[in-house]
Amino acid sequence: MVKHNVQELIFAARSAYVEARDTMAELRAGKGERGLAEMTAECVAHVRGVSVALMIESTWDEEALPALSRLQLLHIIQEALTNVRRHAAANHVSVHLMVETGHAHIRVEDDGCGFCLSRFLPELLDPVYYPRSEFHRGLSAMRRRARAVGGTFRIESSPGRGTRVIVWIPMNQSEAV
Numbered sequence: 001m002v003k004h005n006v007q008e009l010i011f012a013a014r015s016a017y018v019e020a021r022d023t024m025a026e027l028r029a030g031k032g033e034r035g036l037a038e039m040t041a042e043c044v045a046h047v048r049g050v051s052v053a054l055m056i057e058s059t060w061d062e063e064a065l066p067a068l069s070r071l072q073l074l075h076i077i078q079e080a081l082t083n084v085r086r087h088a089a090a091n092h093v094s095v096h097l098m099v100e101t102g103h104a105h106i107r108v109e110d111d112g113c114g115f116c117l118s119r120f121l122p123e124l125l126d127p128v129y130y131p132r133s134e135f136h137r138g139l140s141a142m143r144r145r146a147r148a149v150g151g152t153f154r155i156e157s158s159p160g161r162g163t164r165v166i167v168w169i170p171m172n173q174s175e176a177v
Contacts, residue, residue: 036062036070037097040077047081050090050110057098064171065104072145073106073169076153079138080108080165088112088163102171103151109164114157142167 034042037056044052062070077095084093090112098105120139139155142165146153151169 036065036074039074040095040097043074043078043081044095047085047093050084050088051092052081053092053094055094055096057096059099060097060104061099061171062097062104064099065169066149069104069149069151069169072149072151073104073167076142076145076165076167077106077108079142083138083163084108084110084112088114090162099171103168104171106167106169107164109162111162114159114161114163116159117155117157 037060041054044054065073081093081095084090088110090110093108093110093112096105096107096109143153146167146169149169151167154166155163156166157163
């Protein structure tokens with residue numbers, strides 16, 4: 001039983017590695033692969049049950065972002081959209097891609113049910129201390145992803161007022177991968 005579980009974990013880790021490697025290859029600029037904006041548009045197109053608007057500001061310049069930063073942003077956007085679909089009971093969600101003051105700025109905002117952020121703040125800030133918590137492990141993962149590339153993650157929410165995920169990633173960093 002344990003051997004079988006370990007084999008499953010090894011397979012999952014290898015699969016995740018291959019997926020991350022392939023996605024990073026797609027995100028590398030100047031090689032004809034799909035960029036973050038195009039991949040985000042594809043994610044938005046596949047969201048069901050809620051109206052989604054993608055806004056790419058004229059300031060957007062993903063080529064100035066390292067591939068690892070683009071990969072982390074893509075995963076953050078995917079997780080935010082998954083949370084909207086699963087938890088928000090939203091009618092509308094918007095995804096914004098822009099560059100402001102030398103940072104890529106990503107915002108995912110919904111008009112859903114929202115939640116009391118202060119109630120879950122300890123779990124968001126210290127998921128290791130709350131390992132069994134079902135509180136949006138995705139929020140902690142998004143925060144870790146942003147921090148892994150020198151960025152910041154912020155979430156704004158309150159009951160009945162929807163949720164906003166905001167991420168800032170520095171532009172023109174040295175490539176970490």
